Amino acid sequence: MSKVETTHQKGGRPTINKTTAIAVDGPAGAGKSTVARKVAEKLGFLYVDTGAMYRALTLFALRRGVPINNDEALSELIKQVRLDVKPGRILLNGEDVTVPIRSPEVSRHVSLVARLPSVRRYLLKLQRELAANVNVVMEGRDIGTVVLPEADKKFFITASVAERAKRRRQDLLTQGHDISVEKLEKEIAERDLLDSTRDIAPLKPASDAIFIDTTRMTIQEVVDRIVSEVQGNR
Numbered sequence: 001m002s003k004v005e006t007t008h009q010k011g012g013r014p015t016i017n018k019t020t021a022i023a024v025d026g027p028a029g030a031g032k033s034t035v036a037r038k039v040a041e042k043l044g045f046l047y048v049d050t051g052a053m054y055r056a057l058t059l060f061a062l063r064r065g066v067p068i069n070n071d072e073a074l075s076e077l078i079k080q081v082r083l084d085v086k087p088g089r090i091l092l093n094g095e096d097v098t099v100p101i102r103s104p105e106v107s108r109h110v111s112l113v114a115r116l117p118s119v120r121r122y123l124l125k126l127q128r129e130l131a132a133n134v135n136v137v138m139e140g141r142d143i144g145t146v147v148l149p150e151a152d153k154k155f156f157i158t159a160s161v162a163e164r165a166k167r168r169r170q171d172l173l174t175q176g177h178d179i180s181v182e183k184l185e186k187e188i189a190e191r192d193l194l195d196s197t198r199d200i201a202p203l204k205p206a207s208d209a210i211f212i213d214t215t216r217m218t219i220q221e222v223v224d225r226i227v228s229e230v231q232g233n234r
């Protein structure tokens with residue numbers, strides 16, 4: 001978004017610090033997280049996984065037994081939440097919840113929580129604050145459209161449902177969850193539908209996003225493609 005920040009150094013002329021924002025959006029299991037993290041590493045930018053923030057709120061609501069469909073209840077819950085986003089980790093009221101937010105139970109409920117206006121309002125503010133004044137690669141569903149509409153480069157990453165379910169199964173196996181591809185395909189399709197049809201900030205490519213179908217691409221190929229776009233080699 002090329003935010004331009006002017007700082008006045010003691011006795012000197014103002015220096016201009018220009019920051020760069022890269023938006024990576026796409027549906028569940030398209031490989032966004034891995035790709036965005038690697039791109040950020042390569043460019044030396046801050047990596048922000050916004051899905052982890054929605055997941056952390058979902059985990060909190062499930063633990064507290066709050067009805068996850070209820071905007072008022074979530075709005076009250078948010079008052080008791082402190083999220084700290086560190087590179088590759090997320091803390092919920094001081095507790096590192098990086099691993100539990102990936103559980104199948106959180107995955108099944110997160111899109112219901114992510115529809116609620118109070119939740120989106122709260123996280124939008126937090127996400128914009130995180131991107132202020134630093135170079136970022138921010139990844140999610142609505143980054144190029146709503147959170148950072150002025151991002152310098154926007155990518156929309158997808159893959160077939162079958163491929164995404166296969167990848168998700170591999171991820172979950174490494175975490176000790178054995179879930180069939182058929183079940184995952186169904187869950188992913190349900191989440192795609194909820195995410196792309198909700199009223200606020202639905203999942204959709206920004207009009208100026210570069211679309212990448214990763215079905216037949218390796219992670220490294222996708223990373224290289226994005227980095228070369230950002231560095232202006234295309």
Ligand code: CDP
Nearest residue numbers: 028029050051052054110111114140141142
């Ligand atoms: O890792 P996975 O692709 O399964 O999803 P995620 O990025 O962790 O996001 C989990 C859920 O959070 C999504 O299915 C959306 O419902 C919600 N989300 C959102 O609404 N907006 C974002 N910017 C990021 C995530």
